[in-house]
Structures are given as C-alpha cells and as structure tokens.
Amino acid sequence: MSADRYDVIVIGTGPGGAALAHRLAPTGKRILMIERGDYLPRSQANWDAKTVFVDAAYQTKETWYGKDGEAFHPGLHYFVGGNSKVYGAALFRLRERDFDEVKHEGGISPAWPLKYDTFEPYYAQAEQLFHVHGARGEDPTEPPSQTPYPYPAVAHEPRIAELDATFAREGLHPFHLPLGVLLEEKNGVAAPASPWFRNDAFDGFPCLLNGKADAQVMCVNPMLAAHANVTLLTNALATRLETDPSGRTLSVVDVLREGAQERYCADIVVVACGALSSALLLLRSANDRHPHGLANGSDQVGRNYVRHNQSVLMALAREPNDTVFQKTLGLSDFYFGAGDCDHPLGLIQMMGKSHPEEIRAEALPEWLSWMPEMPFELMARHSLDFWLMSEDLPRPENRIRIGHDGRVILELTENNMRAHQRLRAKLEHLMDAANAHPHLLERKLYLGKDIPIGGTAHQAGTARFGTDPAQSVLDLDCKAHELDNLYLADASFFPSIGAVNPTLTIIANALRVADGIAERLGATRAISGSTEDRTCRG
Numbered sequence: 001m002s003a004d005r006y007d008v009i010v011i012g013t014g015p016g017g018a019a020l021a022h023r024l025a026p027t028g029k030r031i032l033m034i035e036r037g038d039y040l041p042r043s044q045a046n047w048d049a050k051t052v053f054v055d056a057a058y059q060t061k062e063t064w065y066g067k068d069g070e071a072f073h074p075g076l077h078y079f080v081g082g083n084s085k086v087y088g089a090a091l092f093r094l095r096e097r098d099f100d101e102v103k104h105e106g107g108i109s110p111a112w113p114l115k116y117d118t119f120e121p122y123y124a125q126a127e128q129l130f131h132v133h134g135a136r137g138e139d140p141t142e143p144p145s146q147t148p149y150p151y152p153a154v155a156h157e158p159r160i161a162e163l164d165a166t167f168a169r170e171g172l173h174p175f176h177l178p179l180g181v182l183l184e185e186k187n188g189v190a191a192p193a194s195p196w197f198r199n200d201a202f203d204g205f206p207c208l209l210n211g212k213a214d215a216q217v218m219c220v221n222p223m224l225a226a227h228a229n230v231t232l233l234t235n236a237l238a239t240r241l242e243t244d245p246s247g248r249t250l251s252v253v254d255v256l257r258e259g260a261q262e263r264y265c266a267d268i269v270v271v272a273c274g275a276l277s278s279a280l281l282l283l284r285s286a287n288d289r290h291p292h293g294l295a296n297g298s299d300q301v302g303r304n305y306v307r308h309n310q311s312v313l314m315a316l317a318r319e320p321n322d323t324v325f326q327k328t329l330g331l332s333d334f335y336f337g338a339g340d341c342d343h344p345l346g347l348i349q350m351m352g353k354s355h356p357e358e359i360r361a362e363a364l365p366e367w368l369s370w371m372p373e374m375p376f377e378l379m380a381r382h383s384l385d386f387w388l389m390s391e392d393l394p395r396p397e398n399r400i401r402i403g404h405d406g407r408v409i410l411e412l413t414e415n416n417m418r419a420h421q422r423l424r425a426k427l428e429h430l431m432d433a434a435n436a437h438p439h440l441l442e443r444k445l446y447l448g449k450d451i452p453i454g455g456t457a458h459q460a461g462t463a464r465f466g467t468d469p470a471q472s473v474l475d476l477d478c479k480a481h482e483l484d485n486l487y488l489a490d491a492s493f494f495p496s497i498g499a500v501n502p503t504l505t506i507i508a509n510a511l512r513v514a515d516g517i518a519e520r521l522g523a524t525r526a527i528s529g530s531t532e533d534r535t536c537r538g
Contacts, residue, residue, distance in 0.1 A: 006032040009266040011238045014082025015503050016490040016510040017272030018219035023514035025227040027523035036237040037078035040085050046208040047201035049355035067411040075456045081216030088203040089180040089212050091132045092500035093123045096143040105343040106416030107393045109496040113466050122508035130180040130213040138175035141332040154179050155188040157323045166434050177330045180213030198325035203352030240285050247289025249484050268485050275492035276400050279462035283402050295480035300473050302401050304394035306461040306497040309420040313440040314354050315384040315431050326350050334426055345423040346390030346499040354383040390420040391499045394461050458502055460491035477516045489513050
C-alpha cells in the first residue's frame with residue numbers, strides 16, 4: 001500500500017506543532033500537518049459561561065482513568081490550535097533559575113541540560129510571533145532579555161490599578177502580565193480597528209473575535225494563506241507510527257480520517273500532540289524493535305508528568321469590582337521564597353472575572369453558609385479572581401500509560417503541596433489591605449470538574465530531553481535517542497515546569513527545534529516545483 005510522501009509531517013496544531021511548521025513553511029519543503037480535531041466553530045456560544053464551563057462543550061468527552069480506577073474527562077481540547085484555543089494567553093519566560101536545580105520544601109526540581117541563554121533569543125522570537133504585550137523591568141524575577149516586549153503592556157482598569165497600588169504599599173512588586181492579544185489601545189481604550197477589545201470572556205473561553213493570540217490565529221491561518229507547500233488534514237487521528245525493519249527510522253504515519261485508514265510518510269516526523277497525547281502515541285506504536293513503546297528503551301515515555309499545583313480562587317471585595325478585563329496583574333515576590341520561608345512558593349496572577357453561571361454551578365455548602373443571602377450575580381460583581389500556581393516536582397511514578405485492557409490510565413500523586421498552601425496563605429493575608437474578605441473561595445470549573453487529575457492544561461514532562469539515553473527520551477535537539485527522524489515539539493521535553501505558564505517555552509523550543517530540522521534538511525533553498533517521486537512504500 002503506497003503512502004503520500006512529505007519532507008516533514010507535524011502531528012498536532014497546538015502552539016508547539018504550529019510554531020514549528022510556521023517556521024519551516026518559508027523553506028518550501030513539503031509539510032503535512034495532521035490534526036485530530038476540526039476548527040472550533042465560531043458562534044455566540046463561545047462567550048457563554050454555561051456552555052464553556054458548566055456544560056464543558058469544547059472539552060473532550062474522552063474517558064480516562066486514575067490510578068484508583070475512577071473515570072474522568074481530561075481537560076483537553078481537540079481543535080486546530082489545540083488547547084491554546086481556550087488558554088488564558090499569559091506568555092511567560094521561565095525564570096533563569098528555573099533552568100538550574102532548585103530545592104523545594106517537597107524535594108528537588110532537576111536542572112535542565114540546556115540553560116536559559118540557549119532559549120533567550122527564541123523567547124524573543126516567540127514573543128514577537130505571538131504578539132506579546134508587557135513591560136520589562138517590573139517583574140522582580142523576570143530573566144534577562146536582549147529586547148523589549150514587542151507590544152506595550154495591557155493597561156490596568158481602575159480597580160486593578162488600585163490593587164496594584166495596594167500591593168506596592170505592602171512592599172511587593174506587582175507587574176503587568178505578559179499577554180498574547182491582538183490589541184491596539186490608547187489610554188486603556190481599544191482603537192477602532194483593533195482586532196481584540198476588553199471583554200469578560202477570555203480565560204477558558206474561545207475568542208469569538210479571533211483576537212486572542214492562539215496557535216491557529218498566529219501560525220496556522222497565516223501559514224496556510226501564504227505557503228502552498230503546507231497541507232493541513234483535520235479530523236485526522238494519528239493512530240500509530242511505524243518503523244522500518246531496523247527500528248531506527250520512522251517509515252509510516254497511520255491516520256484514521258473519516259472512518260478510513262490512510263498512510264503518510266516523511267523524511268522527518270514531528271510529534272506535537274501535547275505531552276500526554278504524544279506519550280500515548282509513542283506507547284501505542286510499540287513493535288518488535290520497540291516492545292515497550294516507540295523510543296521507550298529507557299522506560300521514561302509517559303513518566304515524570306508535571307502539570308503545576310494550581311488553584312483558581314475568588315475573593316469577595318467589600319465594594320463592587322466593575323472591571324471588564326481583570327487579567328492584567330501578576331505578583332512574583334514569593335516565586336523563590338518569602339521572609340518566613342526559604343523555599344519557592346510560586347506565582348499569583350489575576351484571571352478572568354467570575355460569571356454568575358459558574359458560581360451557581362459550583363456553589364458549595366461552605367460558600368452558602370458564609371454568604372447565605374448574597375445572590376450569585378452580586379457575588380460575581382464583587383469578585384476578585386486569582387490564579388495561583390506552584391511547581392509540582394517530576395516523579396517517575398507520576399505517569400500516563402495504557403492498561404492491558406486498552407484504557408488510558410493517568411497515575412498522579414500530588415507533591416510539594418505545602419508550598420501551594422503557603423502561597424494561598426500569602427494571598428489571604430493581602431486581602432484585608434485590598435478591602436476584600438480574607439476568606440478565599442475555590443473555583444474548580446475553570447480547571448475542569450475532576451481536580452486535581454483532570455486539570456491537564458499545563459501538561460508537561462512525559463518524554464524529557466537529556467544527554468543520557470538511559471534517563472531521557474530525547475536528545476538536546478528534541479530528537480528521539482532511538483530513532484533517526486522522530487522529533488517532539490510540545491511540553492513533553494520539559495525536565496521540570498517552574499511555576500509560570502508553559503506555553504511561551506513550548507513555542508520558543510519549537511522554533512529552536514525547527515531551526516535544527518531546517519539545517520538537517522538543507523532547507524536554504526526552495527524545493528517547490530521538484531519533480532522527484534513523492535510516494536513511498538510502507
């Protein structure tokens with residue numbers, strides 16, 4: 001059976017796969033992108049809180065299982081653009097110290113085999129590609145940069161500016177969040193032609209305006225419009241990767257599309273399905289040469305899964321908070337420790353405003369007993385909403401695997417939670433100064449109904465890179481140690497995750513990996529118009 005032949009196949013259209021393909025597209029090399037989902041439908045429902053959070057309309061209905069056998073739906077979104085279609089577009093660089101070994105209260109976060117200076121120029125390019133707004137010099141933990149942010153910081157609305165001043169009076173160093181949005185504004189007001197404007201349907205919502213800097217908007221759409229050498233297959237599930245008889249070279253990508261099996265091959269195959277799904281694809285591709293899964297001679301595929309210790313917390317201000325877009329403020333003073341703690345705690349950032357429908361759907365007895373007479377609409381109007389993120393540490397027993405019955409099993413034991421509890425206490429202490437009740441209410445719908453295991457948005461670490469094939473899956477170029485033409489370009493390569501949103505690091509690394517692939521392919525000349533045979537025999 002013959003298979004269509006390409007120079008490069010990229011499986012997955014999230015930030016990693018899309019950025020890599022976008023980088024390679026101008027070379028003229030023949031590129032195939034394979035996406036299991038379709039384009040996310042644009043409709044008014046995109047901005048409906050009940051549809052998005054209560055009904056979880058855009059989340060996969062796929063069923064996975066925890067180590068105790070309990071079923072859950074992972075917080076994954078299978079669309080062109082991947083999870084970035086509903087992400088919050090906070091685009092941080094990892095801190096420079098995150099690339100070194102860091103001692104935590106709960107253990108050790110391992111050092112990366114490459115350091116920050118390797119990634120710095122690619123971070124700058126990623127910020128440009130994803131239209132990042134920010135202000136250098138405000139964040140006390142910000143790593144060195146050779147360039148300013150490409151776009152100015154998104155301005156605080158009055159209540160958030162007041163909160164910024166309050167935190168500063170408490171001796172802290174609040175900063176404008178680095179955000180990927182297609183915004184032109186002056187004095188906090190969007191310009192008439194600005195693609196995006198302030199709205200209360202951002203964090204966790206698809207962007208009806210196509211003004212959020214997601215992978216589809218920033219990479220896939222312009223790439224397909226400009227480069228005829230790039231092809232995108234949607235509703236196409238890569239089911240298996242086949243090797244040649246030696247087991248050293250990928251020969252065929254098997255795809256299920258519209259109920260039919262199809263086969264494709266390429267000189268280079270890049271897997272970028274997201275850390276969890278990429279590991280599953282490698283495990284499902286076991287053969288005689290790779291009996292435990294493709295590239296898994298080290299038994300590391302699927303292991304060392306990390307996803308951050310996360311909380312979405314709502315404080316109730318004593319006065320109304322009429323902010324429309326409050327996701328503009330961050331606080332990193334406790335990132336590497338605090339006066340009463342020598343170990344890292346994590347990052348605090350504002351997030352999208354609570355909606356009455358969300359509060360109504362997850363109102364817990366503790367909420368109702370504390371504010372029994374307060375209508376949900378009034379709670380939403382008085383809400384101040386925060387995202388807390390602490391580092392969880394890689395452990396080999398935290399893993400995704402496939403059971404003997406074919407079930408997907410995600411084994412997760414929380415760790416380093418004391419740091420997260422300390423970070424929450426720091427925020428509670430600040431609420432009195434912020435003229436808010438010190439009691440923080442936990443919101444779980446944003447992260448998924450099954451917490452902590454279902455909160456997979458920040459998935460990383462299932463095929464980490466390194467120099468020792470016995471302890472890592474990928475080499476420093478993110479090529480599999482055991483195969484000559486297989487690369488990974490999502491967060492699976494992370495040895496650790498730090499305590500900042502991982503997407504910018506995924507994009508930066510994908511650009512780095514793309515440059516290595518381009519050099520390998522000799523892609524300094526266009527190959528459009530080539531008459532070579534473009535079929536292969538699998």
